[in-house]
Amino acid sequence: MKNSSxxxxxxxxxxxxxxxxLFPFQFNSYSKTIPLVTNGKSDYVIVISSKETESEKKAxxxxxxxxxxxxxxxxxxxxQLVKRKKAIYINISNAIQNPDxxxxxxxxxxxxIEGGSKKGCIxxxxxxxxxxxxxxxxxxxxxxxxxNKNINLPEINLTDAPKNDCRIVYIVDKVGQEFYDWxxxxxxxxxxxxxxxxxxxxxxxxxxxxxxxHPEYFSEMNGKRNIDxxxxxxxxxLKLTIEKLKKEMALQSNENYWSVxxxxxxxxxxxxxxxxxxxxxxxxxxxxxxxxxxVAKQFPDKIISTLAYEYSRxxxxxxxxxxxxxxxxxxxxxxxxxxxxxxxxxxxxxxDIIEWGKICNHIYLxxxxxxxxxxxxxFPNLHVLQPNIQFFVKNNxxxxxxxxxxxxxxxxxxxxxYLLSRxxxxxxxxxxxxxxxxxxxYYGKASPWIKKYIEKLExxxxxxxxxxxxxxxxxxxxxxxxSQNNINEYNTFFDxxxxxxxxxxxxxxxxxxxxxxxxxxxxxxxxxxxxxxxxWYTEKNGDYTVIPEKVQMIEDxxxxxxxxxxxxxxxxxxxxxxxxxxxxxxxxVQVKGNLSFKKKVTSSQTPSPQxxxxxxxxxxxxxxxxxxxxxxxxxxxxxxFDLTLDLEKTVKAKTIEISSLWDAKSWILHPxxxxxxxxxxxxxxxxxxxxxxxxxxxxxxxxxxFLFNAPQKNIRYVKFEVKGTKQLPQWHPSAGSKSWVFIxxxxxx
Numbered sequence: 052m053k054n055s056s057x058x059x060x061x062x063x064x065x066x067x068x069x070x071x072x073l074f075p076f077q078f079n080s081y082s083k084t085i086p087l088v089t090n091g092k093s094d095y096v097i098v099i100s101s102k103e104t105e106s107e108k109k110a111x112x113x114x115x116x117x118x119x120x121x122x123x124x125x126x127x128x129x130x131q132l133v134k135r136k137k138a139i140y141i142n143i144s145n146a147i148q149n150p151d152x153x154x155x156x157x158x159x160x161x162x163x164i165e166g167g168s169k170k171g172c173i174x175x176x177x178x179x180x181x182x183x184x185x186x187x188x189x190x191x192x193x194x195x196x197x198x199n200k201n202i203n204l205p206e207i208n209l210t211d212a213p214k215n216d217c218r219i220v221y222i223v224d225k226v227g228q229e230f231y232d233w234x235x236x237x238x239x240x241x242x243x244x245x246x247x248x249x250x251x252x253x254x255x256x257x258x259x260x261x262x263x264x265h266p267e268y269f270s271e272m273n274g275k276r277n278i279d280x281x282x283x284x285x286x287x288x289l290k291l292t293i294e295k296l297k298k299e300m301a302l303q304s305n306e307n308y309w310s311v312x313x314x315x316x317x318x319x320x321x322x323x324x325x326x327x328x329x330x331x332x333x334x335x336x337x338x339x340x341x342x343x344x345x346v347a348k349q350f351p352d353k354i355i356s357t358l359a360y361e362y363s364r365x366x367x368x369x370x371x372x373x374x375x376x377x378x379x380x381x382x383x384x385x386x387x388x389x390x391x392x393x394x395x396x397x398x399x400x401x402x403d404i405i406e407w408g409k410i411c412n413h414i415y416l417x418x419x420x421x422x423x424x425x426x427x428x429x430f431p432n433l434h435v436l437q438p439n440i441q442f443f444v445k446n447n448x449x450x451x452x453x454x455x456x457x458x459x460x461x462x463x464x465x466x467x468x469y470l471l472s473r474x475x476x477x478x479x480x481x482x483x484x485x486x487x488x489x490x491x492x493y494y495g496k497a498s499p500w501i502k503k504y505i506e507k508l509e510x511x512x513x514x515x516x517x518x519x520x521x522x523x524x525x526x527x528x529x530x531x532x533x534s535q536n537n538i539n540e541y542n543t544f545f546d547x548x549x550x551x552x553x554x555x556x557x558x559x560x561x562x563x564x565x566x567x568x569x570x571x572x573x574x575x576x577x578x579x580x581x582x583x584x585x586x587w588y589t590e591k592n593g594d595y596t597v598i599p600e601k602v603q604m605i606e607d608x609x610x611x612x613x614x615x616x617x618x619x620x621x622x623x624x625x626x627x628x629x630x631x632x633x634x635x636x637x638x639x640v641q642v643k644g645n646l647s648f649k650k651k652v653t654s655s656q657t658p659s660p661q662x663x664x665x666x667x668x669x670x671x672x673x674x675x676x677x678x679x680x681x682x683x684x685x686x687x688x689x690x691x692f693d694l695t696l697d698l699e700k701t702v703k704a705k706t707i708e709i710s711s712l713w714d715a716k717s718w719i720l721h722p723x724x725x726x727x728x729x730x731x732x733x734x735x736x737x738x739x740x741x742x743x744x745x746x747x748x749x750x751x752x753x754x755x756x757f758l759f760n761a762p763q764k765n766i767r768y769v770k771f772e773v774k775g776t777k778q779l780p781q782w783h784p785s786a787g788s789k790s791w792v793f794i795x796x797x798x799x800x
Contacts, residue, residue: 152212
């Protein structure tokens, strides 16, 4: 069953033999067996109740589908509960207390799959297919379905249930419900009311509707009201919130979980009343829990969810969350290179989870498993996944949101989903066995080399003592686990892996996708060291020549992204095309004929030292910034500013340009406009152009070039008057907060 679109993996006779050896109990290995299918035919019928509950029906259809793919025979489904000699009975049972638990039992010549009230039947069928028929579902597009016209099941007496009630691994790609079910995962939409997951204050009491007439509904900081958060001590805010929820709940009456939670920023109300509550409770979570408890009183049959996130992470000293209040405890600040329980830098979080556990009935743990700024970048954190989940469970957590942002192209995305899903079901599962199973199935003959790469990367990280931050850039580790010597060894592993997989086009593409993060790191480190030993250029007698192998790398990178249908490279939605184009732009150094190269620039307002150290020399270093605001860009926060370039002598130029960056998720917008002026003496300036940015910038090109035609006269000084957007517009989730302007290369030719 071979398919070039990667939907299914064919299994030849040798592979079948391997399966027989790997799973000796599956086929003809017990003295008492159930001959489910013989020579491609069967007398068996799948029997479900006449009520045909959703879980039973889905389970039956799933079993029918995969038995047909294995053997070529589609078992009939009946809802007539007539006693049969040869049947597979699938039904929900009150005896299974866990709603997702199940039992699989053989008796005489029949098979009984009983499940809990939610998805137990479905999970029972999935387990039967995996454990006793050798099926594997490695990703949404890659399955391993053995082919065998004879399916003989052994005697079975198996019961199982998940340790955690809610098991979410956040998957960005649309993978379909079957993939979630196969991995025994929940989705956000399955649990929460639509539009009411997190950061809902802005939805419950919209500032666009109320701020102008009632600024007192919103947070006060430094004596001034702002739209960042709500004032939770204001009784009218509580009234409006309850009214809004009543209307919304009437539209989604079957939904049980509703979020009443802070917006995604660092502000919180510090008015006199809120400050008093914060002082009493010892934490900004105090006003939140008191407010949410009042909301929860009005909806006793619902679960009201709120965040313990950043400033609100510490539990209140006095007020306990109501019985129907869920607290989402978030780990966003923590280091990802060490298990939380073993990391001295995570002491405050460890204390927080213990304190919340003492007072809260429902803790929903929100963990982070990926580099959000550069998801296609080496981020060796596989070794901390199990101990962290075990730590959470030990501290009374039974609902999990693992934010892996899983998508094709993200570093080992498929492996992370495969591993995390199994650990959320059973935190004590054998990680080594699960990992090896995945690597062998997904990468085939290349798996030993992929395993060597993973182990070496992890070993070098541990040796270095480096931390891992979820918004880091690969240059953070260019002298440790991403040193040139280490990268040389990693490349050898991948060269061997590609060679091993060369006869299987699908698995070869898997290997090439796994290599993308390494290539990304090489290219990004090279950008940071543009003319150095790890850079993109060699220099001889003042002439700069781009290294052909590096140019080929960006071409290969972009080609693999297209082959694998990768549509973004980070949380901000950077597309492979944008990255490719901006990288090509970046490596097109502006040296030859560039009159501004390495000339001095001054600014009326000092740029932030957070980015490129605020060094204005980056504006004339000959390198255009690409899509990553942390490399070769300078940033100004919520202000207008002037930049003045001194060409050191009078010249006649044809064109003048300056560029800006757009990354709305990082609060970066193009300037509202740029005015360009020139002067010969540095005192008397003449305008040569004034370019305004059109549109509301909800969508924009990543890079914008402001290009001006120079006057046909001698000039020495060039001034840019940059008008910032200053505030994020209404379409932005953090509307009203300050917006950034990022500027890069000034080029005069």
